[in-house]
Amino acid sequence: MRPVRTDTFVRLDTLADGLLRRMSKGDTALLWLRSRWGRIVGEPLARKIQPTGLSGRRLTVSLLDPAWKKPVEATLPELERRLAEEMPELKPRITLKP
Numbered sequence: 001m002r003p004v005r006t007d008t009f010v011r012l013d014t015l016a017d018g019l020l021r022r023m024s025k026g027d028t029a030l031l032w033l034r035s036r037w038g039r040i041v042g043e044p045l046a047r048k049i050q051p052t053g054l055s056g057r058r059l060t061v062s063l064l065d066p067a068w069k070k071p072v073e074a075t076l077p078e079l080e081r082r083l084a085e086e087m088p089e090l091k092p093r094i095t096l097k098p
Helices: 012-023 027-041 066-086
Strands: 049-055 058-063 093-097
Touching: 027 049, 027 066, 058 066, 066 093
Parallel strands: 058 093
Antiparallel strands: 049 058
């Protein structure tokens, strides 16, 4: 009997999340993204912006607090980088909707 290597085990929730992410298209991709939004952008920013639409690679994000428009615009390149890491198959580009 071969010994079991413990360094190759992956948590089931991590594996399932990755599988769901790769399978997500269209509306299901948006649902997956919404469910992980706070983790992806950080909780403080998640209270100011919300993903509202996904069409192809274009992710529409609604601004919930108009006073945050400039700070959010300044973070868009970083948010797109994070999204590309989370969703490498899609690499969404963000459109900010006031």
